[in-house]
Amino acid sequence: MDNLTNKYQALKDYLNKLESVAVAFSGGVDSTFLLKVAYDVLGKKAVAVTARSESFPKRELQEATAYAEKLGVDHFIIDSEELDIEGFSHNPKNRCYLCKSELFTKIKEIVTLQKLNYVIEGSNTDDDGDYRPGLLAVTELGVKSPLRFAKLSKDEIRQLSKELNLPTWNKQSFACLSSRFPYGENITPDRLQMIDQAEQYLLDLGFHQVRVRYHGDLARIETDEAGFETLVNEGIRSKIHDRFKTIGFTYISLDLKGYRTGSMNETL
Incomplete structure (x- = not known):
């Protein structure tokens, strides 16, 4: 201290x-x-x-x-x-x-x-x-x-x-939505909106730390240990699947390594 x-x-x-x-x-x-x-x-x-x-x-x-x-x-x-x-x-x-x-x-x-x-x-x-x-x-x-x-x-x-009683002391880490795309993958307003809607839906469901990574028609979800526990519920998984399909993704996957900053840098 x-x-x-x-x-x-x-x-x-x-x-x-x-x-x-x-x-x-x-x-x-x-x-x-x-x-x-x-x-x-x-x-x-x-x-x-x-x-x-x-x-x-x-x-x-x-x-x-x-x-x-x-x-x-x-x-x-x-x-x-x-x-x-x-x-x-x-x-x-x-x-x-x-x-x-x-x-x-x-x-x-x-x-x-x-x-x-x-x-x-x-x-x-x-x-x-x-x-x-x-x-x-x-x-x-x-x-x-x-x-x-x-x-x-x-x-x-x-x-x-x-x-200091700041409301952000336990706020989830955040980076701009452009960081959700693999290097070389074009970033467009529509694709940014897809990511924003997908992540907002997960937050609304009660997830705390999440990223939705864009891989064309596939969404790769990164989350923390609490998020993994939530996803054990088949009903929750079905809701996420249906909502993400509505947003525009064909396939929805869960990253088994979980949430981490800079995961797109792993390709460098």
Whole structure:
């Protein structure tokens, strides 16, 4: 606990030195925690910026907006349509780099208009061990990563979030819907909508941590141990099968390895 307390203090000290920031705020576990601490330290010199796009579910935008309003922070919503970026829809291996470059460039424009110093984002030490091309954009554009600076892991962020009574402390991990497609598989608005509808249905059924991966006419479901236990029920499986068929999938499969971040990177 002493070590975690020291990391938390290091985070606050670091934010204090930045003096004024725009937080890339998705409403997820990491960015919500970062926004809360930044606002506690800097007050009105910290603002939130959320990107609205085809790959960002409406529920996430609504939750982000509700939290920013409750916190009292100034909240800017920008349109960041990844599918308009040249080459993005073809889903190249550097897809995340293309997206983050555009996103952070737009947030930097807000930084300039609001006369702030820096853009900050919520990657943590767990992100260091996976293929994360978006972090190259972070480096190139001078975006700061306070959680990585303080050496905070995802579990530690959840623990501190719980102590701060943040509603996201036990929220499922989330990544943009474009991450559900194998590299080289075209990303389209219709396909993104299929994934969004499928995952929302599973969440509505009570699943906590899920991914629906797109493989043409096949949907591959990744879930946690609790999700596996739920799927023992044949009635639930039948409901999922019927709903996914309505959405547009022909075949529905369960990944036996379960939920894990970056599973599409296993092909690299």
